[in-house]
Amino acid sequence: MHKTGYFTHPDCRRHDMGRGHPECPERIDAIQDRMLASRLLDAVEQREAPLASPEVLELAHDPAHVAAMTGIAQEASEEGGDGLVFIDPDTAMNPYTWNAVLRAAGAAVAATDAVIAGELENAFCATRPPGHHACRSRAMGFCVFNNVAVAARHALEHHGLQRVAIVDFDVHPGNGTEDILSNDPRVLMVGIFQHPFYPYSGFGAHADNMVNLPIPAYTKGPAIREAIAKHWLPKLEEFRPEMIFVSAGFDAHREDDLGQLGLVEADYTWMTEQIMDVAKRHAKGRIVSCLEGGYNLDALGRSVEAHVRALAQV
DSSP: OOOEEEEEOTHHHHOOOOTTOSSOTHHHHHHHHHHHHTTGGGGSEEEEOOOOOHHHHTTTSOHHHHHHHHHHHHHHHHHOTTOOEEEETTEEEOTTHHHHHHHHHHHHHHHHHHHHTTSOSEEEEOOSSOOTTOBTTBOBTTBSSOHHHHHHHHHHHHHOOSOEEEEEOSSSOOHHHHHHHTTOTTEEEEEEEESSOTTOOSOSSOOTTEEEEEEOTTOBHHHHHHHIIIIIHHHHHHHOOSEEEEEEOOTTBTTOTTOOOBBOHHHHHHHHHHHHHHHHHHSTTOEEEEEOOOOSHHHHHHHHHHHHHHHHTO
């Protein structure tokens, strides 16, 4: 029986980086409301995101980075109330951030365990903060730890998989994932992103296991699908991944003000179906998808619905 897991936790809503910040708690509400209204919650297996351990985080991050973030979290909790401690100009911790961070990484790892165990065929993690800008030794771009990189390494190190793929369709390049996993022959990363755009990486010379597709602003869905069909899909087919991880950013939607690409819900459905086709052929259908960007709340809810509906095949 086809089962899709849906991992989330109320702690992910309590992380708040201040009034007007695009990476806001309401993102979780928008997804949850859409999942309820569409009755899609009835079609998935809801699971609570557990807390990740420091040891798991160190699969992808320098122990000194984990220790530094632990210290900043402690400082934020001592601030109390609405106190914020900034890690970089657009990334901060409040007293509740630490639990949200551990739940986001913990969801990715728990979903990986459940999918590999055969309890679920695939899973979506509706968690925040996002992760794909978090480098081995640095938090940045709203991200503290790299949830997808942690989960991918967990699959390799703890479950003994030989080859895993990461698909990143956020409007920004997954520079942190690239930093952590470049030149690891067990990993193939394929990504699309608007270029030139924050954090101004991912193009030009890069590692052999990275297939990056820089896309000019204002490109619409048909041209992006064509680029994916030409560049991503043959590489994924050739690599034959035993599991696929998705950095699912929905800020390439045409209604999202943080980017200038022109994707719509049907494009997210199409991309998800392409990923599922590869997973069915080579990976027993195993996919774990983690929320990254997506800041227009209405477009985010609709896009996640499209993505999860495709994963759940309903």
